Amino acid sequence: MTTRRTRLIAALDTRDPAEATRWANAVSSHVDAIKLGLEFAYAAGFETVTKVAQGRDLFLDLKLHDIPNTVGAAVGSLNRLSPAMLTIHASGGSAMVAAARQACDDSFPEGKRPLLLAVTVLTSLDDAALAETGVPGGARAQVLRLAELALRNGADGLVCSAHELTALRKEFGERPVFVTPGIRPRGADAGDQKRIMTPTEARQAGADWIVVGRPITKAADPAAAAAAIAAELIAP
Numbered sequence: 001m002t003t004r005r006t007r008l009i010a011a012l013d014t015r016d017p018a019e020a021t022r023w024a025n026a027v028s029s030h031v032d033a034i035k036l037g038l039e040f041a042y043a044a045g046f047e048t049v050t051k052v053a054q055g056r057d058l059f060l061d062l063k064l065h066d067i068p069n070t071v072g073a074a075v076g077s078l079n080r081l082s083p084a085m086l087t088i089h090a091s092g093g094s095a096m097v098a099a100a101r102q103a104c105d106d107s108f109p110e111g112k113r114p115l116l117l118a119v120t121v122l123t124s125l126d127d128a129a130l131a132e133t134g135v136p137g138g139a140r141a142q143v144l145r146l147a148e149l150a151l152r153n154g155a156d157g158l159v160c161s162a163h164e165l166t167a168l169r170k171e172f173g174e175r176p177v178f179v180t181p182g183i184r185p186r187g188a189d190a191g192d193q194k195r196i197m198t199p200t201e202a203r204q205a206g207a208d209w210i211v212v213g214r215p216i217t218k219a220a221d222p223a224a225a226a227a228a229i230a231a232e233l234i235a236p
């Protein structure tokens, strides 16, 4: 029986700094961190990322994926943003993950190192879509394969779907941090997500963090939507 608390990250996916700021202010008291990622950073710039994130834990979801030298240097360049969590793609390979971890250790001040999270298989891929990329055998097997690679090379945790959590906990225990997007409250539109679970199911499966975007940001009342999801994360 685990006593883990599952925390909530609101994904603020927009190009508009005013909208991101409005959402951040609305949901802040209900969520544990905010996510800013590719859409926002490319449109608004990294200095604006810092402004919106100010005073909040930042899940900086840039999903870095390049040769080890480039990824290491990129991680080193991100220290001015003070992220609490940073993402890379596990499929970049052992040396790339190790380079990212080394850069985290070298470039961030003592006690300020972000959690390095390796994306395994995107939650928008089902087994058939994954097979199209040349990976037969299903998402769960590939997640476990990439998890081993990433954790052995210094990742603190993984981004995966909640569907893989039971197998991951069995294989890797309680220590790694598991972050699960692809979360949909019961009845919510899945959109492009394929491997989805509800907040309650993800909590019961052992998620450390869930990431929720559109069910919050597209709601008529984002604060109420975030509050309802946060309520699901409090174990009865």
Ligand SMILES: O=c1ccn([C@@H]2O[C@H](COP(=O)(O)O)[C@@H](O)[C@H]2O)c(=O)[nH]1
Pocket (backbone or CB within 6 Å): 011, 013, 035, 037, 061, 119, 121, 122, 123, 124, 159, 160, 181, 182, 183, 191, 193, 211, 212, 213, 214, 215
């Ligand atoms: O495998 C992954 C990795 C990251 N994401 C990100 O999470 C949010 C989910 O947003 P929703 O609107 O709740 O679908 C989004 O920012 C993705 O970039 C993911 O979905 N899956």
